[in-house]
Amino acid sequence: MIWVIIICCGLATFAARFLPLSGILPAELPKPAQQAMKFVPVAVLVPIILSGIFVSADSQIELVGNMRIYAALIAGVVAVKTRNVIFTIITGLVCLWALEFLF
Amino acid sequence: MKTSIPTSSSAISEFKAGLLEELPLQAGVLPFGMVYGILGIESGMSALETFMLSSLLFAGASQIVFTQLVSAATPALIIITSIAAINARHMLYATSMHRYIGHLPLGWRIVLAYLLTDEAYAVSIKRYVNAPHNRYMHYHLLGSGLLLFIVWQCSTLAGIVLGTAIPKELALGFAIPLSFMAIVIPLLTSKPQIITALSAAVIALSCQSLPWNSWLIVSAIGGIAAGMMADRWSGDRT
Numbered sequence: 001m002i003w004v005i006i007i008c009c010g011l012a013t014f015a016a017r018f019l020p021l022s023g024i025l026p027a028e029l030p031k032p033a034q035q036a037m038k039f040v041p042v043a044v045l046v047p048i049i050l051s052g053i054f055v056s057a058d059s060q061i062e063l064v065g066n067m068r069i070y071a072a073l074i075a076g077v078v079a080v081k082t083r084n085v086i087f088t089i090i091t092g093l094v095c096l097w098a099l100e101f102l103f
Numbered sequence: 104m105k106t107s108i109p110t111s112s113s114a115i116s117e118f119k120a121g122l123l124e125e126l127p128l129q130a131g132v133l134p135f136g137m138v139y140g141i142l143g144i145e146s147g148m149s150a151l152e153t154f155m156l157s158s159l160l161f162a163g164a165s166q167i168v169f170t171q172l173v174s175a176a177t178p179a180l181i182i183i184t185s186i187a188a189i190n191a192r193h194m195l196y197a198t199s200m201h202r203y204i205g206h207l208p209l210g211w212r213i214v215l216a217y218l219l220t221d222e223a224y225a226v227s228i229k230r231y232v233n234a235p236h237n238r239y240m241h242y243h244l245l246g247s248g249l250l251l252f253i254v255w256q257c258s259t260l261a262g263i264v265l266g267t268a269i270p271k272e273l274a275l276g277f278a279i280p281l282s283f284m285a286i287v288i289p290l291l292t293s294k295p296q297i298i299t300a301l302s303a304a305v306i307a308l309s310c311q312s313l314p315w316n317s318w319l320i321v322s323a324i325g326g327i328a329a330g331m332m333a334d335r336w337s338g339d340r341t
Contacts, residue, residue: 010159012187018216020197039299040192043326045283046300047307052280085131085285092281
Protein backbone atom coordinates (compact mmCIF):
# COMPACT_ATOMS: atom_id res chain seq x y z
CA MET A 1 0.00 0.00 0.00
CA ILE A 2 2.74 2.44 0.91
CA TRP A 3 4.28 1.97 -2.53
CA VAL A 4 1.00 3.00 -4.17
CA ILE A 5 0.99 6.16 -2.03
CA ILE A 6 4.65 6.87 -2.84
CA ILE A 7 4.08 6.47 -6.58
CA CYS A 8 0.92 8.62 -6.57
CA CYS A 9 2.76 11.36 -4.64
CA GLY A 10 5.66 11.08 -7.10
CA LEU A 11 3.32 11.41 -10.07
CA ALA A 12 1.54 14.43 -8.53
CA THR A 13 4.90 16.12 -7.90
CA PHE A 14 6.23 15.40 -11.39
CA ALA A 15 2.95 16.62 -12.92
CA ALA A 16 3.34 19.97 -11.13
CA ARG A 17 6.84 20.31 -12.57
CA PHE A 18 6.12 19.04 -16.06
CA LEU A 19 2.59 20.15 -17.03
CA PRO A 20 3.48 23.81 -17.65
CA LEU A 21 6.33 22.60 -19.91
CA SER A 22 4.29 19.89 -21.63
CA GLY A 23 2.53 22.06 -24.17
CA ILE A 24 -0.79 20.64 -22.92
CA LEU A 25 -1.44 23.52 -20.56
CA PRO A 26 -1.43 27.13 -21.74
CA ALA A 27 1.97 28.77 -21.19
CA GLU A 28 0.48 31.11 -18.58
CA LEU A 29 -1.39 29.90 -15.51
CA PRO A 30 -4.70 31.64 -14.86
CA LYS A 31 -4.30 34.72 -12.61
CA PRO A 32 -6.14 33.31 -9.57
CA ALA A 33 -3.99 30.15 -9.66
CA GLN A 34 -0.81 32.21 -9.84
CA GLN A 35 -2.00 34.33 -6.94
CA ALA A 36 -2.96 31.30 -4.85
CA MET A 37 0.41 29.65 -5.39
CA LYS A 38 2.23 32.68 -4.07
CA PHE A 39 0.79 31.82 -0.64
CA VAL A 40 1.35 28.05 -0.74
CA PRO A 41 4.79 27.89 0.94
CA VAL A 42 3.76 30.05 3.92
CA ALA A 43 0.30 28.44 4.24
CA VAL A 44 1.78 24.93 4.25
CA LEU A 45 4.96 25.46 6.25
CA VAL A 46 3.56 27.58 9.11
CA PRO A 47 1.17 24.82 10.29
CA ILE A 48 4.00 22.26 10.12
CA ILE A 49 6.26 24.57 12.14
CA LEU A 50 3.61 25.14 14.81
CA SER A 51 2.68 21.50 15.15
CA GLY A 52 6.38 20.65 15.50
CA ILE A 53 6.68 23.15 18.33
CA PHE A 54 3.37 22.96 20.20
CA VAL A 55 1.95 19.51 19.56
CA SER A 56 3.17 16.53 21.56
CA ALA A 57 3.61 12.99 20.26
CA ASP A 58 0.05 12.09 21.33
CA SER A 59 -1.31 15.09 19.33
CA GLN A 60 -2.15 17.28 22.34
CA ILE A 61 -1.25 20.96 22.42
CA GLU A 62 1.51 21.28 25.03
CA LEU A 63 2.09 24.70 26.62
CA VAL A 64 3.36 24.04 30.15
CA GLY A 65 6.93 22.81 30.49
CA ASN A 66 7.37 22.68 26.71
CA MET A 67 10.98 23.69 26.13
CA ARG A 68 10.53 23.58 22.35
CA ILE A 69 8.65 26.89 22.57
CA TYR A 70 11.61 28.73 24.13
CA ALA A 71 14.15 27.03 21.90
CA ALA A 72 12.09 28.00 18.83
CA LEU A 73 11.82 31.62 19.99
CA ILE A 74 15.59 31.92 20.30
CA ALA A 75 16.10 30.15 16.97
CA GLY A 76 13.52 32.50 15.43
CA VAL A 77 15.66 35.48 16.40
CA VAL A 78 18.65 33.80 14.76
CA ALA A 79 16.57 33.08 11.65
CA VAL A 80 15.55 36.75 11.40
CA LYS A 81 19.11 38.01 11.93
CA THR A 82 21.07 35.51 9.80
CA ARG A 83 18.47 34.00 7.43
CA ASN A 84 20.70 30.95 7.57
CA VAL A 85 19.13 27.48 7.79
CA ILE A 86 22.07 25.77 9.46
CA PHE A 87 22.61 28.43 12.14
CA THR A 88 18.88 28.31 12.90
CA ILE A 89 18.84 24.51 13.25
CA ILE A 90 21.97 24.41 15.41
CA THR A 91 20.76 27.22 17.71
CA GLY A 92 17.35 25.62 18.14
CA LEU A 93 18.65 22.13 18.85
CA VAL A 94 21.39 23.25 21.25
CA CYS A 95 18.91 25.48 23.12
CA LEU A 96 16.45 22.57 23.36
CA TRP A 97 19.11 20.21 24.72
CA ALA A 98 20.33 22.83 27.22
CA LEU A 99 16.82 23.73 28.40
CA GLU A 100 15.76 20.10 28.79
CA PHE A 101 18.95 19.41 30.72
CA LEU A 102 18.49 22.42 33.02
CA PHE A 103 14.74 22.18 33.76
CA MET B 104 19.34 41.38 -22.59
CA LYS B 105 19.31 39.05 -25.56
CA THR B 106 22.61 39.33 -27.39
CA SER B 107 24.43 37.19 -29.88
CA ILE B 108 26.07 33.96 -28.77
CA PRO B 109 29.37 34.62 -27.01
CA THR B 110 32.07 32.47 -28.58
CA SER B 111 33.30 31.11 -25.25
CA SER B 112 29.97 29.75 -24.19
CA SER B 113 29.38 26.11 -24.80
CA ALA B 114 27.33 23.32 -23.32
CA ILE B 115 30.13 22.42 -20.94
CA SER B 116 30.68 25.91 -19.60
CA GLU B 117 26.94 26.37 -19.03
CA PHE B 118 26.83 23.02 -17.24
CA LYS B 119 29.82 23.95 -15.10
CA ALA B 120 28.34 27.34 -14.24
CA GLY B 121 25.13 25.62 -13.10
CA LEU B 122 27.10 23.21 -10.92
CA LEU B 123 29.27 25.92 -9.37
CA GLU B 124 26.41 28.31 -8.66
CA GLU B 125 24.42 25.48 -7.06
CA LEU B 126 27.33 24.38 -4.88
CA PRO B 127 27.02 26.87 -1.96
CA LEU B 128 23.38 25.89 -1.42
CA GLN B 129 24.45 22.34 -0.65
CA ALA B 130 25.50 23.44 2.84
CA GLY B 131 21.79 23.61 3.63
CA VAL B 132 20.74 20.63 1.51
CA LEU B 133 23.17 18.15 3.06
CA PRO B 134 21.95 18.31 6.69
CA PHE B 135 18.35 18.58 5.49
CA GLY B 136 18.69 15.35 3.50
CA MET B 137 20.30 13.58 6.44
CA VAL B 138 17.53 14.67 8.81
CA TYR B 139 15.02 13.39 6.26
CA GLY B 140 16.78 10.00 6.07
CA ILE B 141 16.84 9.72 9.87
CA LEU B 142 13.16 10.67 10.18
CA GLY B 143 12.18 8.26 7.42
CA ILE B 144 13.62 5.35 9.37
CA GLU B 145 12.16 6.67 12.66
CA SER B 146 8.71 6.88 11.08
CA GLY B 147 8.77 3.14 10.47
CA MET B 148 9.43 3.23 6.72
CA SER B 149 11.95 0.73 5.39
CA ALA B 150 15.38 1.84 4.18
CA LEU B 151 14.33 1.17 0.58
CA GLU B 152 11.08 3.15 0.91
CA THR B 153 12.90 6.06 2.54
CA PHE B 154 15.56 6.05 -0.17
CA MET B 155 13.16 5.68 -3.10
CA LEU B 156 11.01 8.55 -1.84
CA SER B 157 14.02 10.80 -2.40
CA SER B 158 14.18 9.87 -6.08
CA LEU B 159 10.45 9.44 -6.78
CA LEU B 160 9.38 12.69 -5.07
CA PHE B 161 12.69 14.58 -5.00
CA ALA B 162 11.11 17.40 -2.98
CA GLY B 163 12.50 17.80 0.55
CA ALA B 164 9.79 19.56 2.52
CA SER B 165 7.09 17.27 1.17
CA GLN B 166 9.16 14.15 1.92
CA ILE B 167 9.46 15.20 5.56
CA VAL B 168 5.72 15.77 5.76
CA PHE B 169 5.26 12.36 4.13
CA THR B 170 7.23 10.63 6.90
CA GLN B 171 5.20 12.42 9.57
CA LEU B 172 1.87 11.56 7.98
CA VAL B 173 2.91 7.93 7.47
CA SER B 174 4.03 7.56 11.09
CA ALA B 175 0.65 8.95 12.21
CA ALA B 176 -1.20 6.33 10.11
CA THR B 177 -2.88 8.94 7.90
CA PRO B 178 -5.25 7.64 5.17
CA ALA B 179 -3.73 7.41 1.68
CA LEU B 180 -5.96 10.04 0.10
CA ILE B 181 -5.07 12.67 2.73
CA ILE B 182 -1.35 11.96 2.27
CA ILE B 183 -1.55 12.29 -1.52
CA THR B 184 -3.65 15.47 -1.33
CA SER B 185 -1.29 17.03 1.22
CA ILE B 186 1.80 16.23 -0.86
CA ALA B 187 0.17 17.49 -4.07
CA ALA B 188 -0.74 20.75 -2.30
CA ILE B 189 2.76 21.26 -0.90
CA ASN B 190 4.35 20.64 -4.29
CA ALA B 191 1.88 22.69 -6.34
CA ARG B 192 4.33 25.61 -6.16
CA HIS B 193 6.52 23.81 -8.68
CA MET B 194 3.93 24.74 -11.32
CA LEU B 195 5.00 28.34 -10.81
CA TYR B 196 8.64 27.44 -11.40
CA ALA B 197 7.84 25.40 -14.50
CA THR B 198 5.64 28.20 -15.84
CA SER B 199 8.37 30.79 -15.45
CA MET B 200 10.92 28.39 -17.01
CA HIS B 201 8.70 27.84 -20.04
CA ARG B 202 10.09 30.71 -22.09
CA TYR B 203 13.66 29.50 -21.60
CA ILE B 204 13.33 25.71 -21.99
CA GLY B 205 9.82 25.22 -23.43
CA HIS B 206 11.16 24.81 -27.00
CA LEU B 207 13.38 21.79 -26.16
CA PRO B 208 12.62 18.23 -27.33
CA LEU B 209 10.33 16.18 -25.07
CA GLY B 210 13.16 14.13 -23.51
CA TRP B 211 14.96 17.26 -22.36
CA ARG B 212 11.77 18.75 -20.97
CA ILE B 213 11.03 15.58 -18.97
CA VAL B 214 14.54 15.47 -17.48
CA LEU B 215 14.63 19.19 -16.67
CA ALA B 216 11.10 19.10 -15.20
CA TYR B 217 12.16 16.23 -12.95
CA LEU B 218 15.20 18.23 -11.78
CA LEU B 219 13.20 21.44 -11.20
CA THR B 220 13.54 21.79 -7.42
CA ASP B 221 13.43 24.96 -5.29
CA GLU B 222 17.21 25.24 -5.15
CA ALA B 223 17.92 24.48 -8.83
CA TYR B 224 15.19 26.86 -9.93
CA ALA B 225 16.52 29.64 -7.71
CA VAL B 226 20.01 29.39 -9.19
CA SER B 227 19.17 28.85 -12.86
CA ILE B 228 16.34 31.38 -13.20
CA LYS B 229 18.81 34.00 -11.98
CA ARG B 230 21.15 33.07 -14.84
CA TYR B 231 18.31 33.09 -17.42
CA VAL B 232 17.03 36.48 -16.36
CA ASN B 233 20.38 38.22 -15.85
CA ALA B 234 22.85 36.79 -18.36
CA PRO B 235 22.77 36.82 -22.17
CA HIS B 236 20.83 33.96 -23.73
CA ASN B 237 22.45 31.25 -25.81
CA ARG B 238 21.40 27.95 -27.35
CA TYR B 239 23.14 25.87 -24.68
CA MET B 240 21.69 27.57 -21.65
CA HIS B 241 19.48 24.61 -20.73
CA TYR B 242 22.71 22.89 -19.65
CA HIS B 243 22.81 25.38 -16.78
CA LEU B 244 19.64 23.91 -15.27
CA LEU B 245 20.95 20.41 -16.00
CA GLY B 246 24.09 21.23 -13.99
CA SER B 247 22.34 22.83 -11.02
CA GLY B 248 19.62 20.17 -10.97
CA LEU B 249 21.97 17.22 -11.27
CA LEU B 250 24.24 18.43 -8.47
CA LEU B 251 21.26 18.85 -6.17
CA PHE B 252 19.98 15.39 -7.17
CA ILE B 253 23.29 13.71 -6.33
CA VAL B 254 23.74 15.53 -3.01
CA TRP B 255 20.13 14.83 -2.03
CA GLN B 256 20.40 11.09 -2.72
CA CYS B 257 23.77 10.81 -0.93
CA SER B 258 22.62 12.74 2.14
CA THR B 259 19.42 10.68 2.29
CA LEU B 260 21.56 7.54 2.25
CA ALA B 261 23.80 8.95 5.00
CA GLY B 262 20.71 9.71 7.11
CA ILE B 263 19.35 6.18 6.59
CA VAL B 264 22.66 4.66 7.67
CA LEU B 265 22.95 6.97 10.68
CA GLY B 266 19.25 6.71 11.49
CA THR B 267 19.48 3.63 13.65
CA ALA B 268 22.55 4.91 15.51
CA ILE B 269 21.13 8.26 16.60
CA PRO B 270 19.34 8.22 19.98
CA LYS B 271 15.77 9.55 20.04
CA GLU B 272 16.65 11.79 23.02
CA LEU B 273 18.49 14.14 20.66
CA ALA B 274 15.06 15.13 19.30
CA LEU B 275 16.40 15.62 15.80
CA GLY B 276 12.82 15.83 14.52
CA PHE B 277 12.85 19.33 15.99
CA ALA B 278 15.25 20.28 13.19
CA ILE B 279 12.24 20.22 10.84
CA PRO B 280 10.23 23.11 12.29
CA LEU B 281 13.55 24.95 12.76
CA SER B 282 14.60 24.60 9.14
CA PHE B 283 11.13 25.58 7.93
CA MET B 284 11.28 28.67 10.16
CA ALA B 285 14.44 29.75 8.39
CA ILE B 286 12.64 29.30 5.05
CA VAL B 287 9.38 31.00 6.01
CA ILE B 288 10.60 34.03 7.94
CA PRO B 289 12.25 35.71 4.91
CA LEU B 290 8.98 35.21 2.96
CA LEU B 291 6.93 37.27 5.42
CA THR B 292 7.61 40.55 3.65
CA SER B 293 4.08 41.68 2.75
CA LYS B 294 0.79 42.07 4.61
CA PRO B 295 -0.99 39.32 2.65
CA GLN B 296 1.82 36.85 3.42
CA ILE B 297 1.66 37.72 7.13
CA ILE B 298 -2.12 37.33 7.12
CA THR B 299 -1.67 33.95 5.40
CA ALA B 300 0.76 32.89 8.14
CA LEU B 301 -1.50 34.05 11.00
CA SER B 302 -4.65 32.47 9.56
CA ALA B 303 -2.91 29.17 8.82
CA ALA B 304 -1.45 29.24 12.35
CA VAL B 305 -4.79 29.77 14.09
CA ILE B 306 -6.55 27.13 11.98
CA ALA B 307 -3.72 24.61 12.41
CA LEU B 308 -3.73 24.86 16.22
CA SER B 309 -7.51 24.85 16.57
CA CYS B 310 -7.99 21.92 14.18
CA GLN B 311 -5.50 19.54 15.77
CA SER B 312 -8.30 17.24 16.89
CA LEU B 313 -9.70 16.80 13.36
CA PRO B 314 -9.36 13.21 12.16
CA TRP B 315 -6.63 11.88 9.84
CA ASN B 316 -4.21 14.79 10.28
CA SER B 317 -6.48 16.86 8.07
CA TRP B 318 -5.43 19.99 10.01
CA LEU B 319 -2.56 20.24 7.53
CA ILE B 320 -4.67 20.53 4.41
CA VAL B 321 -7.47 22.52 6.11
CA SER B 322 -5.07 25.15 7.48
CA ALA B 323 -3.20 25.38 4.16
CA ILE B 324 -6.42 26.06 2.24
CA GLY B 325 -7.59 28.53 4.91
CA GLY B 326 -4.25 30.33 4.82
CA ILE B 327 -4.22 30.59 1.03
CA ALA B 328 -7.81 31.88 0.99
CA ALA B 329 -7.00 34.49 3.65
CA GLY B 330 -3.91 35.60 1.73
CA MET B 331 -5.86 35.98 -1.51
CA MET B 332 -8.56 38.02 0.19
CA ALA B 333 -5.95 40.24 1.83
CA ASP B 334 -4.27 40.64 -1.54
CA ARG B 335 -7.51 41.77 -3.15
CA TRP B 336 -8.47 44.18 -0.37
CA SER B 337 -5.11 45.83 0.14
CA GLY B 338 -4.23 45.99 -3.54
CA ASP B 339 -0.75 45.16 -2.31
CA ARG B 340 1.10 43.41 -5.14
CA THR B 341 4.18 41.47 -4.23
